[in-house]
Amino acid sequence: MKKTSWDNFKEILTSLFHSFGQAWWVEIATQSPRCTYYFGPFLSSKEAHAAKTGYIEDLEQEGAQGILVNVKRRKPNNLTIFDDMGERIEPNAKPAFSGQM
Template sequence: MKTIWHNLKEVLINTFDYLGLAWWVEIVTQNPRCTYYFGPFLSCSDAKLSSTGYIEDLEVEGAQGIAVNVKRCKPNTLTIADDLGEKIDRKVQPAFGGQILS
């Protein structure tokens, strides 16, 4: 039964993401000057719950001035490094258990 729910949830997330209705965690850091998108998520609460792990990872990596926003959107690029003028695009996959697969 768990596998059926997992598969259904993945289909729902992909559909919501395609329509621009999925929830994403947007994290902007001042040092380094980057914007990160983590997701997609089916609900705002799922995204908020997962955001703590992303923040902890960025803090461990030394990021400073972290601002978090959970919103419905459809990002084209998942990592934007403003300091380097780069856009780093990771393959978008549904996040389960607070992790993005790359």
């Protein structure tokens, strides 16, 4: 699918909002495994809420249980945190913007 000028502008604006900690993120915590995942960034709360269903379905298909979801403005340092091992995964990960708009 070809990106439009609006898509490009929206991607730049989302990146700018993210750099100031004003972008919206979907935070999903699971009890089993004990992990916290961050999906985003999104330009609006509405976009984040619309996307969260797909993330929840993916985690359920992987066998995650006890799923709690929050949508909030933040700037996560790590996209995946494994609480069981006290380990942080993807420390140098950069947010992916394509396919989320």
